[in-house]
Structure formats: structure tokens, C-alpha cells
Amino acid sequence: MALSLGRLFGRGRTVVPLVRLSGMIGVTAPFRTGLSLATVEGPLNRAFAMKSAPAVAIMVNSPGGSAVQSHLIYERIRALAAEQGKHVIIGVEDVAASGGYMIALAGDEIVVDRSSIVGSIGVVSAGFGFEKLIDKIGVERRVHTAGENKVILDPFQPEKAEDVERLKELQQEVHAAFIDLVKSRRGAALANDPDLFTGAFWSGARAVSLGLVDRIGDLRSVLQERYGDKVVIKPVGNERGFFRRRLGIGESLAGVVVDRVLGAIAERLLWNRFGL
Secondary structure, eight states, X not given: OOOOHHHHHOTTOOEEEEEEEESOBSEEETTEEOBOHHHHHHHHHHHHTOTTOSEEEEEEEEOOBOHHHHHHHHHHHHHHHHHXXXXXXXXXXXXXXXXXXXXXXXXXXXXXXXXXXXXXXXXXXXXXXOHHHHHHTTOOOOOOOSXXXXXXXXXXXXXXXXXXXXXXXXXXXXXXHHHHXXXXXXXXXXXXXXXXXXXXXEEHHHHXXXXXXXXXXXXXXXXXXXXXXXXXXXXXXXXXXXXXXXXXXXXXXXXXXXXXXXXHHHHXXXXXXXXX
16 A cells, blocks of 8 residues: 555654765765765755755765865755755764865754864865885886976976965965855854964864854754654665666776775875864
């Protein structure tokens, strides 16, 4: 016998869809993508399309990553909220830092655990220099370009001061855009703290006092407080076929293994920055 939604969830109950956004943002390995607009747009569209839902809940747990993908996800959430007239409640689990915090800014209300890690409003670029290594092992680097800046910051060549300065200028532009977004979303709630935009990060409790987030709590309790004790939280995720999800159909086994190992290392290093 087919069950109606009314019988399944109970008449008079409020259903709130929940989308989980967890992991590193952007490409984590050559053929592996973490959180990106492409991977989250489907669940977000389905969540906001639930006409009877007065709000959409989003759980964020991310140490950051791509500034572009972070902003695209933020923009998509805000666009859907405006189109569908939905209130957006963001819950933070372990961490919402850097790009993870940028996504959290899409919430009309941001709820954190007292021990969540929040902030890291800054931009970073990191890499390695191998020029001494290739000299030691007797490898000759051969690069031919059309355009004098095509090999800027090449890890196999000595670092140039002018290249670093160019990178810093780019970082300053991205950082300024991030700061403007924080100010536009958090407004007068922000504390006048000199460390606010230095890339520092704080506990959830401290983030509340700084105005970066709204309150301490857990998402379920906040939803019950707002919509009643019988509120139904409906998880919405990516839908993939059983065999493709389990067996990785369409992907070579060797490629999957190498790709996932590289991705796991990159992501582990980012989480480790926050002691997680």
C-alpha cells in the first residue's frame, strides 16, 4: 500500500530538508573533485524545490579549498533562497574555515558547536621548490614558452621576487573580495577586532562573540525551537545508481586507487591545519 507524505511524516508536521556539505572544496586530485558547484547543485536544487518547507538546513564541515568554488556554492544557495523564498539555516560541525566559512555565510542564521572551528578569513598558496633536487640527481629542466610569464613560480626553477610579488597582488584581490563578503553578510554584528581578517581562526564560542556566527547550539534543536518539536528533518543528497556507487563503473581501478590516495593526502593536510 502506498504511503502518502502526510501519513509518512504525520499531518501538521513541518518538513525541513537538510543538505550536508562536507570535505575539501575544489579539485583534490587530478581527476577527483571535492565540494564544487557541480557536485552540490543537484541536492541544493532538490532541497529548495520542496514547496512546503519553510526553510532549508545546510550542515557545513569543511576546512576550505578553492575560493572560486566556495563563492559559486555561496551564490547558488543565496540565489535559490531568493527564488524560492526560503530561510537558510547553516549548521557547522567540526570546522567552517576559509572557503568553508564563505559557504556558511550563505546562511540567514549560522549555528555552531561551542568547539567548532570558525574563521580563517584569508588566502593561501603553497608549494615546493625542487630546483636543488633536480641538480643533485642530474636532471636537466627544459621549458620552452611563448610568453615570458608562462612559467611563473615554476617549482623546478629558483623563486623570483617579481613572481612572488605578482602572486601576492592576486591574493590581496581575492582576500579583499572575501572581506567584503563577510562585512556585507555579517554587518553590524562583527566585532572590531584587529585579527578578524588576518586568517586567524577561533572556537565556535569565540566566533559568536566576534559576530562571525549567530549562536551556539545544534541544528536539530534550533529547528525544533523554530518549527516545533515534531519537525521532520529530511536529508537530501546526491543520487547515484547502486552499481555505479559501489563499483565505480566507468573508472579504471588503478586510476581510482591512485586518485583517491592523492586526494586523501591533500585533504588530510588541510584538515590537519585545524588539529582535526
